[in-house]
Amino acid sequence: MNPPLTTGGRPIGTSDDRFGRLDDATPLRSDPAGLRRRFVERGHVFLRGLLPPETVLAAREEILTKYAVLGEIDDRSPIMDGVAGDRSGLVGANLRAFTHSVRTGAHYESVILDPELLRTVGVLLDGDAVPFSFRWPRLVRPGEGCGFHCDGPYMSRATTRHLSCWIPLGHIAPHEGGLVVLDGSHDNHRLAEGYLTKDADLDGLEWLEADPEVVRSNYGDRWLTADYEPGDVLIFSMSTLHGAFDNHADRDRCRLSTDSRYYAAGETPDPRWNGDDLAPHGGERVFYPGLGSWANADFQDEWKYVDEHGRLVLPASDHDTGSEFPS
Numbered sequence: 001m002n003p004p005l006t007t008g009g010r011p012i013g014t015s016d017d018r019f020g021r022l023d024d025a026t027p028l029r030s031d032p033a034g035l036r037r038r039f040v041e042r043g044h045v046f047l048r049g050l051l052p053p054e055t056v057l058a059a060r061e062e063i064l065t066k067y068a069v070l071g072e073i074d075d076r077s078p079i080m081d082g083v084a085g086d087r088s089g090l091v092g093a094n095l096r097a098f099t100h101s102v103r104t105g106a107h108y109e110s111v112i113l114d115p116e117l118l119r120t121v122g123v124l125l126d127g128d129a130v131p132f133s134f135r136w137p138r139l140v141r142p143g144e145g146c147g148f149h150c151d152g153p154y155m156s157r158a159t160t161r162h163l164s165c166w167i168p169l170g171h172i173a174p175h176e177g178g179l180v181v182l183d184g185s186h187d188n189h190r191l192a193e194g195y196l197t198k199d200a201d202l203d204g205l206e207w208l209e210a211d212p213e214v215v216r217s218n219y220g221d222r223w224l225t226a227d228y229e230p231g232d233v234l235i236f237s238m239s240t241l242h243g244a245f246d247n248h249a250d251r252d253r254c255r256l257s258t259d260s261r262y263y264a265a266g267e268t269p270d271p272r273w274n275g276d277d278l279a280p281h282g283g284e285r286v287f288y289p290g291l292g293s294w295a296n297a298d299f300q301d302e303w304k305y306v307d308e309h310g311r312l313v314l315p316a317s318d319h320d321t322g323s324e325f326p327s
């Protein structure tokens with residue numbers, strides 16, 4: 001039996017009125033207007049097998065091999081299993097260079113720029129799809145997850161003709177850290193009139209409240225997720241509330257996935273994530289999710305300070321609040 005589903009350590013109710021499975025919108029791939037209508041009506045579309053699995057698995061191998069160099073993945077087990085390592089190589093590593101190398105890997109690029117993915121996103125944007133310059137590949141260690149949020153406050157300084165894609169880079173069952181979206185949240189008026197009017201940087205946003213039942217009853221209908229397979233893509237709007245289950249995979253396996261954003265050609269995208277000289281969220285930081293137990297205050301869950309050599313700098317207080325970073 002699988003372990004219970006939790007988010008941020010809290011169990012999530014799985015009765016039929018609170019929880020369900022994502023509908024596969026594949027039959028609508030040949031019906032662009034129908035697919036767009038589904039996206040507008042539901043705030044998300046889930047497409048099984050949109051990408052060639054071999055493209056996705058090549059990216060998985062490329063990225064996990066790089067993480068093995070840091071000791072984040074233990075290569076005494078097959079790399080593709082993604083078993084967590086002892087992280088010993090993290091100390092002293094140049095994470096600025098490392099994360100750049102992960103984001104620009106050729107196989108990873110093939111996922112982000114897959115022609116069928118771009119075509120489908122273009123249908124939803126009603127224009128040609130252009131990827132944001134920045135991309136968000138994620139290794140999620142045992143016990144880690146992602147707090148509840150919408151992407152809008154993080155991505156919407158300019159155009160609003162943009163969307164998010166979440167792509168599993170391997171099989172991910174819900175209890176292994178699958179993404180979960182809140183059905184009905186994309187047109188929730190409380191979100192629209194409050195949280196979605198904010199700018200994450202200017203307004204200092206943290207994750208929304210942690211209790212999945214409070215979030216559900218405040219902002220939507222049912223939590224939806226899937227047993228994700230390589231090739232599946234979940235596309236959602238900037239106002240769709242989502243998070244990720246805590247990773248309770250067996251054998252200490254890490255979850256590997258990626259999120260990427262796309263805008264309609266001709267629009268001006270959010271400058272935080274686009275252009276040649278990016279410094280998202282300010283300061284010398286790198287996108288290196290996990291390693292601690294924060295509420296994403298000052299973006300610490302995902303964005304870590306590094307020194308001039310790209311080496312991780314954790315605030316002293318994180319050592320007192322549950323960080324598992326090796327000292």
Ligand SMILES: O=C(O)CCC(=O)C(=O)O
Nearest residue numbers: 145146151166244257259
């Ligand atoms: O994969 C995760 O843990 C979170 C992804 C996410 O928040 C996103 O795709 O916007």
